Amino acid sequence: MSTNYTKYAKLINASTNYASRMRRLSNRIFGEVAIPTNPKSMKVVKIFSARPLHSDKEIVEYYPRHVETHALVLRLRELGLFRDEHQDFKEEMRRLRELRGKVKVWRRHLDDKKD
Incomplete structure (x- = not known):
């Protein structure tokens, strides 16, 4: 059958x-x-x-945790466990500028204050 x-x-x-x-x-x-x-x-x-791919939730809603990662890197740098060469370079340039007496003073233009 x-x-x-x-x-x-x-x-x-x-x-x-x-x-x-x-x-x-x-x-x-x-x-x-x-x-x-x-x-x-x-x-x-x-x-x-x-x-x-545009219907995949993991790809569309992906958001890297920039703020938390940055805070973690700063803390690790303070503890000496992470070396941020760019930040080291900026600090060294700031230190050398201070030694030469070329410290920039940022002033705001206050147009609101008219006495």
């Missing part, structure tokens, strides 16, 4: 023209590749069948 599904499976596996056309139609309906292709083309098919 065979069911309709087994008859359909046998029909699809047959090598007739009708079977090959039905196999292509079935592949199109279920979103598979209709005609067998080379592996290079299958890679493109896999890429396009994958979930788009």
